[in-house]
Amino acid sequence: MKHKNTIKSRYDDLGGSHYDMRYTDEQQAKYELILDELPDASLVLDNGCGTGLLFPFIDSTLVGLDLSGELLRTARERSTDAQFLVQGDSEYLPFRDDVFYAVVSVTVIQNLVDPRRLPVESARVAKLGSTVIISSLKRVYGKVEDITSIVENEDLLLNRVFTDENINDWITVSTKKQ
Numbered sequence: 050m051k052h053k054n055t056i057k058s059r060y061d062d063l064g065g066s067h068y069d070m071r072y073t074d075e076q077q078a079k080y081e082l083i084l085d086e087l088p089d090a091s092l093v094l095d096n097g098c099g100t101g102l103l104f105p106f107i108d109s110t111l112v113g114l115d116l117s118g119e120l121l122r123t124a125r126e127r128s129t130d131a132q133f134l135v136q137g138d139s140e141y142l143p144f145r146d147d148v149f150y151a152v153v154s155v156t157v158i159q160n161l162v163d164p165r166r167l168p169v170e171s172a173r174v175a176k177l178g179s180t181v182i183i184s185s186l187k188r189v190y191g192k193v194e195d196i197t198s199i200v201e202n203e204d205l206l207l208n209r210v211f212t213d214e215n216i217n218d219w220i221t222v223s224t225k226k227q
C-alpha cells in the first residue's frame with residue numbers, strides 16, 4: 050500500500066531544481082505530443098503540475114495543482130500572472146464540478162494510492178465536451194490496456210492513445226462525455 054506522505058516527501062526531498070535537472074528533457078518530449086492535442090481553452094488544469102515545466106507552453110489561464118510544496122515553490126518562480134497554484138490532492142480535487150475547459154495530467158497517476166480517482170476527478174471538474182489528457186509511466190503500466198482500463202469511465206470517452214516507442218509514457222486523450 051502506497052502512503053501519500055511518503056510520496057509527498059519523496060518529491061519534497063528531491064526539490065525543484067533537481068527535479069528539473071533530471072526530468073526536463075523527458076517531460077518536454079511528452080509535451081510535444083500533448084500540446085498538439087490540447088485545444089485552445091480558456092481555463093486549463095495541470096493536475097499534478099510539479100515544478101510547472103508545462104507552464105511556458107500554455108497561453109490560457111492555468112491552474113497548477115500538486116501535492117509537493119517544494120515543487121510548487123519552483124512552479125511559482127516559473128508561473129505568470131495568469132497561472133495560479135494550489136497545493137492539493139489529485140484524488141480529491143478542491144474544485145467544483147464542470148469548471149475547466151481542459152485538464153492535463155502528465156506522469157502523475159502512477160503515484161496515486163487509488164489511481165482510478167485521477168480520471169474520475171479530472172472528468173468531474175472538466176466541462177462537458179472538454180479534453181482530458183492523462184499520461185502514465187510505461188514501466189508501471191506495462192501494457193497499454195493497463196492504463197486505458199483505468200482512464201475509461203462513465204464520464205470519459207477515450208479518443209486516442211500515443212504509444213510512441215521513444216516516449217516513456219502512454220498518453221491518453223479523452224473527451225468528457227456529453
Ligand SMILES: C[S@@+](CC[C@H](N)C(=O)[O-])C[C@H]1O[C@@H](n2cnc3c(N)ncnc32)[C@H](O)[C@@H]1O
Nearest residue numbers: 060097098099115116117138139155156157160
Ligand atoms: C513525475 S512528476 C510529474 C510532474 C509534472 N506533471 C511534469 O510533467 O513534470 C509527478 C508529480 O505528481 C505529484 N503527485 C504525486 N501524488 C500526488 C497527489 N496525490 N496529488 C497531487 N499531486 C501528486 C508529485 O508531487 C509530482 O509533482
